[in-house]
Amino acid sequence: AQSVAQPEDQxxxxxxxxxxxxxxxxxxxxxxxxxxxxxxxxxLQFLLKYITGDNLVKGSYGFEAExxxxxxxxxxxxxxALVSDSALYFCAVRVYNNDMRFGAGTxxxxxx
Amino acid sequence: DTGVSQNxxxxxxxxxxxxxxxxxxxxxxxxxxxxxxxxxxGPEFLTYFQNEAQLEKSRLLSDRFSAERPxxxxxxxxxxxxxxxxxxxxxxASSSTSGQPEQYFGPGTxxxxx
Numbered sequence: 001a002q003s004v005a006q007p008e009d010q011x012x013x014x015x016x017x018x019x020x021x022x023x024x025x026x027x028x029x030x031x032x033x034x035x036x037x038x039x040x041x042x043x044l045q046f047l048l049k050y051i052t053g054d055n056l057v058k059g060s061y062g063f064e065a066e067x068x069x070x071x072x073x074x075x076x077x078x079x080x081a082l083v084s085d086s087a088l089y090f091c092a093v094r095v096y097n098n099d100m101r102f103g104a105g106t107x108x109x110x111x112x
Numbered sequence: 113d114t115g116v117s118q119n120x121x122x123x124x125x126x127x128x129x130x131x132x133x134x135x136x137x138x139x140x141x142x143x144x145x146x147x148x149x150x151x152x153x154g155p156e157f158l159t160y161f162q163n164e165a166q167l168e169k170s171r172l173l174s175d176r177f178s179a180e181r182p183x184x185x186x187x188x189x190x191x192x193x194x195x196x197x198x199x200x201x202x203x204x205a206s207s208s209t210s211g212q213p214e215q216y217f218g219p220g221t222x223x224x225x226x
Contacts, residue, residue, distance in 0.1 A: 032213055043116070043203055043217035044155070051213065090154050094213060099145055099168065102154030 002027045002095040004074075006103035013081045014111055021076040021106045023091030032094035033074045035065055037087045038105075044090060050074060061085070081110045114138055116218035118204050124224045125194055132190045133221045137206030144187050145215060146179055147203040148172065155203055161187060162209070194225045 004025045013019045025031055032051055036044040048059025050067045058064045065076045076089060086109050092100040117136045125131050137144045142163050147155035158177070160168045163184040173179075176194075181187040191198055201222050205215035 034214060036217075041219075041222070043118075043219045044205075046214045046216060049212075049214050092154075099157040099160050100155075100215060101157070104152070105154050 002031075002093050003101050004033075004091045004093050004103045006089075006091055006106045008106050009104075010107050010109070012109045012111065015083050016080050019078050019081040019085070019108065019110070021089050021091075021108060023074045023076065023103060025072050025074060025091075025093050027093055031074075033065075033067065034092040034094070034100065035059065035063070035074075035076050036090045036092060036102075038090065039087050047076070047089075081108075083110050083112050086110045116204055116206055116216055118202075118218040118221050120221060121219060122222050122224075124226065126226050127196060128193055130190065130192045131194060131223065132188055133202055133204075133223075134186060134188050135204030135218060136186045137204070138208075138216055139185075141206035141208045141216075142184065143207045143209060143215075144181055145205045145207075146187070146189050147205065149201040149203055149220070150199075158189075191223075194223075196225045199223055199225045 034049045035047040038044050047063050048057050050057050055067045063078050088105045090105050091103040119134045144161045146158040149155045157170050158173050159179050161181040164181050176192045179189045201220045203220045205217045207215045
């Protein structure tokens with residue numbers, strides 16, 4: 001079955017430091033992978049996606065993600081975290097019928 | 113703003129009552145999805161439309177749940193005889209078959225069943 005896993009419930013980083021939010025996937029065939037961010041009482045906002053091509057994809061707000069086929073990972077990264085990046089982050093994979101399977105989410109807290 | 117909109121944003125109801133939520137997708141998007149999200153969890157797929165056709169329904173969608181998209185534009189999700197376990201955030205998303213595969217989400221409707 002197509003699925004993603006986010007092994008960390010919580011990630012804490014200091015403002016200005018690099019951040020990484022981890023995601024691993026389990027899919028048959030070539031995966032379509034996504035990252036979304038959710039602020040309190042809001043819907044999900046699309047950050048970036050991987051379909052094919054370069055393994056490093058760039059998205060909104062300075063975020064990027066690295067697709068690693070051998071490790072079946074799609075980690076979200078940012079070189080310098082901001083306090084305003086504090087939110088809930090979801091990794092997702094698109095399944096055959098076009099809906100998406102989401103991970104349980106990782107709460108990112110960036111401390112000043 | 114041409115994003116996905118959902119109404120109402122909040123709904124409080126008593127157990128056993130029926131509720132209906134509305135979703136207006138991005139106008140040029142022909143695919144529309146409903147998800148349910150409970151606290152501390154990622155969104156779970158409920159159902160999906162392409163134009164007016166409902167193409168997929170999750171096993172999570174019990175007989176008390178029904179969704180429609182009569183003209184291929186807005187959609188409604190109705191829950192009959194609500195139960196406390198139905199309390200959740202109901203999210204709607206839309207995407208295009210001709211464009212990029214990502215889905216764009218609305219702000220959600222938070223349902224509380226007392």
